Amino acid sequence: MQFDTSSLWIYLYLPNLQLNIQQAHAEQLSTVDKQREIQEPPAQIIYHAKLNQVLQLNMQAQKLGIKKGMGLASASIICSHLVVSEYKETIAIQALQELANQLYLVTSDIVIDEPCGLFLRAQNMLRLYGSLAQYWQVIMEVISKQSYDVYYASAYSVNVAKLIAKHQQHYIVDDKKLIQKKLQQCSLLLTDIDKKDIEKLQRIGIKSIADLFEQPLSAFASRVSKFSLQIMSELRGESAAKLRFYQPPQRYEHYLELLYDIELTARLLPVIGKCLDALEAYLLVRNGLALSIHITLFQREHEPIMQVINSALPIYKSAHWLDIIALRFEHLALSSGVYGITIECEKIEQADGCESDFFSEKSTHVAAMTLLSRLKAKLGEQQVKRMQYDDDYRPERCTQLSTKNINKQQKNNDLNKSHFLDRPGFLLRVPIPLNTKVNIIDGPERIASGWWDNQEVQRDYFLAQSHQGQQMWIFRTIDDNWFVHGYFI
Amino acid sequence: MKSLLHDLQKKQLVWTAANLDQHKERVATGYKQLDDALNGGFPQSGLIHITSVMGCGEMRLVVPAIVSRQRENRLYAFIAPPHLLNAEFLIAQGIELEQVLFIQADTPEQAFWSAEQCAKSGACSAVFIWQAKLQQIQAKKLELAALKGDCLSFFFADTKHQADNLPVSLSLSIQRKNTQLEICVNKQKVGWPIPAFSVKVPFKAKLGSPMRYRSKPKPAHNVIAFNANS
Numbered sequence: 001m002q003f004d005t006s007s008l009w010i011y012l013y014l015p016n017l018q019l020n021i022q023q024a025h026a027e028q029l030s031t032v033d034k035q036r037e038i039q040e041p042p043a044q045i046i047y048h049a050k051l052n053q054v055l056q057l058n059m060q061a062q063k064l065g066i067k068k069g070m071g072l073a074s075a076s077i078i079c080s081h082l083v084v085s086e087y088k089e090t091i092a093i094q095a096l097q098e099l100a101n102q103l104y105l106v107t108s109d110i111v112i113d114e115p116c117g118l119f120l121r122a123q124n125m126l127r128l129y130g131s132l133a134q135y136w137q138v139i140m141e142v143i144s145k146q147s148y149d150v151y152y153a154s155a156y157s158v159n160v161a162k163l164i165a166k167h168q169q170h171y172i173v174d175d176k177k178l179i180q181k182k183l184q185q186c187s188l189l190l191t192d193i194d195k196k197d198i199e200k201l202q203r204i205g206i207k208s209i210a211d212l213f214e215q216p217l218s219a220f221a222s223r224v225s226k227f228s229l230q231i232m233s234e235l236r237g238e239s240a241a242k243l244r245f246y247q248p249p250q251r252y253e254h255y256l257e258l259l260y261d262i263e264l265t266a267r268l269l270p271v272i273g274k275c276l277d278a279l280e281a282y283l284l285v286r287n288g289l290a291l292s293i294h295i296t297l298f299q300r301e302h303e304p305i306m307q308v309i310n311s312a313l314p315i316y317k318s319a320h321w322l323d324i325i326a327l328r329f330e331h332l333a334l335s336s337g338v339y340g341i342t343i344e345c346e347k348i349e350q351a352d353g354c355e356s357d358f359f360s361e362k363s364t365h366v367a368a369m370t371l372l373s374r375l376k377a378k379l380g381e382q383q384v385k386r387m388q389y390d391d392d393y394r395p396e397r398c399t400q401l402s403t404k405n406i407n408k409q410q411k412n413n414d415l416n417k418s419h420f421l422d423r424p425g426f427l428l429r430v431p432i433p434l435n436t437k438v439n440i441i442d443g444p445e446r447i448a449s450g451w452w453d454n455q456e457v458q459r460d461y462f463l464a465q466s467h468q469g470q471q472m473w474i475f476r477t478i479d480d481n482w483f484v485h486g487y488f489i
Numbered sequence: 490m491k492s493l494l495h496d497l498q499k500k501q502l503v504w505t506a507a508n509l510d511q512h513k514e515r516v517a518t519g520y521k522q523l524d525d526a527l528n529g530g531f532p533q534s535g536l537i538h539i540t541s542v543m544g545c546g547e548m549r550l551v552v553p554a555i556v557s558r559q560r561e562n563r564l565y566a567f568i569a570p571p572h573l574l575n576a577e578f579l580i581a582q583g584i585e586l587e588q589v590l591f592i593q594a595d596t597p598e599q600a601f602w603s604a605e606q607c608a609k610s611g612a613c614s615a616v617f618i619w620q621a622k623l624q625q626i627q628a629k630k631l632e633l634a635a636l637k638g639d640c641l642s643f644f645f646a647d648t649k650h651q652a653d654n655l656p657v658s659l660s661l662s663i664q665r666k667n668t669q670l671e672i673c674v675n676k677q678k679v680g681w682p683i684p685a686f687s688v689k690v691p692f693k694a695k696l697g698s699p700m701r702y703r704s705k706p707k708p709a710h711n712v713i714a715f716n717a718n719s
Binding site: 364370375378382386387388389390395399419421423425429463465468472486488 | 542543544545546547548549561562563564570571572573574575576577578579580581586587589590591592593594595599602603606607610611612613664665666667692
């Protein structure tokens with residue numbers, strides 16, 4: 001999307017994302033493991049194997065003299081007990097998306113600048129928050145929840161904000177002149193301009209941003225690539241950058257890596273409870289409800305276990321979900337320790353306002369739906385059934401069982417369907433031969449049906465009573481065999 | 490001594506006449522003799538234990554009462570019946586199928602658990618459970634669950650296995666003698682056991698030409714018969 005060059009933009013520069021994330025994990029571990037003494041954290045670097053460069057490093061490593069861009073060999077000569085982790089771009093990108101997700105609740109236009117930055121369009125938020133300072137305070141509150149190293153700058157052009165932030169600045173102003181001044185001090189090397197083009201520019205005497213502004217843009221047109229030219233014009237504020245705004249996903253997905261393996265489902269539940277709290281918060285701000293969630297348990301030595309948890313009523317509260325999940329997990333056997341949990345929610349239902357009044361049927365409906373969810377979670381979907389009546393003369397076909405809820409339309413049909421009055425309450429699944437002495441009370445009633453669908457039935461039914469007082473529904477087939485088909489309960 | 494009584498009362502093991510109020514309203518059973526014997530009918534909620542041979546009309550005896558106390562689309566839960574339930578029978582008895590919940594259980598424990606959940610949820614107006622045997626503690630739990638959820642629970646058992654000392658609201662033994670049902674009140678919360686008396690639980694119609702008894706669809710309320718005034 002294209003925007004005018006008068007909008008105020010903020011760039012958040014997060015150069016040490018992977019390192020920050022790993023440090024946060026290590027801190028969590030040390031708080032869990034209290035016996036361990038608090039030590040000076042070791043020198044730590046994030047290393048890019050292909051480029052053979054140190055990309056991120058912590059304070060301890062800096063003190064020892066390790067610098068960005070060093071090779072692994074020289075870094076390990078400086079420090080013998082260096083903690084080296086390999087650079088993974090996906091970690092940083094995921095962290096950026098999570099941060100964008102959180103920021104999305106307070107600001108509208110966000111652009112993810114992979115792999116280590118975020119653009120925020122401040123201009124259209126200023127009216128909402130009143131002033132830049134107030135807006136920035138809200139943004140900072142969100143960011144400071146994570147312990148990331150963050151640098152930021154504001155400017156009236158996307159690339160200027162990025163360039164200033166990359167100089168590791170904390171610079172939020174909306175005065176054009178001040179920004180321009182700041183820009184003049186910036187180094188050309190940190191811009192997005194192609195490295196080769198920077199070299200070319202230096203050969204013709206363009207060594208700083210200030211030099212860049214002195215010449216007309218047309219003077220460079222034939223010397224540098226189209227891409228670099230575009231960036232230069234953006235820096236000068238002559239054209240606008242093309243950006244794609246971040247859209248938060250419609251589905252919820254959250255992965256939690258456990259600090260230690262858990263082998264008992266009972267221990268797992270409090271952890272799942274924490275994940276569900278996050279889901280609850282997510283749904284709450286979106287006024288959403290969930291009908292079904294997927295839980296995947298990643299086992300250390302076995303295939304992951306996938307569980308679909310359904311609720312008959314859309315709910316969001318973590319306590320309600322945990323209630324159903326606890327019932328389901330009673331039967332679940334873990335083969336080996338669980339090291340990670342994913343909670344997904346594919347579809348988010350919109351919560352409608354309560355239409356009916358407080359004292360109407362609604363409370364029974366909610367109770368019934370909660371009951372259904374509980375029963376289905378514990379016994380299994382197939383064990384809980386609803387009944388339907390099918391208008392057929394063959395008694396074994398009258399009753400239809402289904403696991404789905406009956407809708408209103410079918411209900412009305414049931415009422416209108418005609419039925420016989422004296423039918424037994426219990427039907428045998430398979431009629432059994434009659435082998436006790438009975439007295440016939442009433443009958444016969446002939447049922448001859450089903451010649452059209454090859455399930456032909458011709459039986460003479462009788463009401464009979466045994467000496468113990470059992471009232472039975474018996475029938476005689478054409479070849480004079482007697483069977484019991486039901487009991488009048 | 491006093492503290493012992495206090496303990497027992499706390500565990501709800503002692504019923505006192507002071508609790509009589511909750512038994513003032515009864516659910517009429519639809520059978521006069523039975524109503525007289527039970528001080529007006531079944532209790533509003535609680536567990537009712539019915540001992541009988543399966544198929545002597547035990548359900549037809551209790552269904553009019555539960556249909557009359559049905560309100561707010563509450564559910565009827567049928568838990569682990571020994572055979573298939575017949576939808577046609579339920580319709581003929583005036584039970585709407587939309588409100589029927591049919592629960593199968595693999596083990597008696599599951600059946601008992603489901604019954605307790607249904608009874609105490611407040612979503613069910615009646616729970617029917619068929620089991621060979623119910624332990625004292627289970628019966629007590631079901632009774633309390635039914636009281637909590639304002640639900641009438643029926644426990645149908647065969648004569649052979651079940652001891653008749655369960656802590657229930659009402660315990661009946663039923664035996665069929667030809668066209669009559671002989672009912673014996675073994676135990677009830679607001680009265681004495683009553684020796685056997687007879688109640689007639691008839692069939693609704695005589696069999697003959699079956700087409701005659703197929704009930705017609707109910708006319709819509711806004712349709713008035715042509716000769717309504719005459």
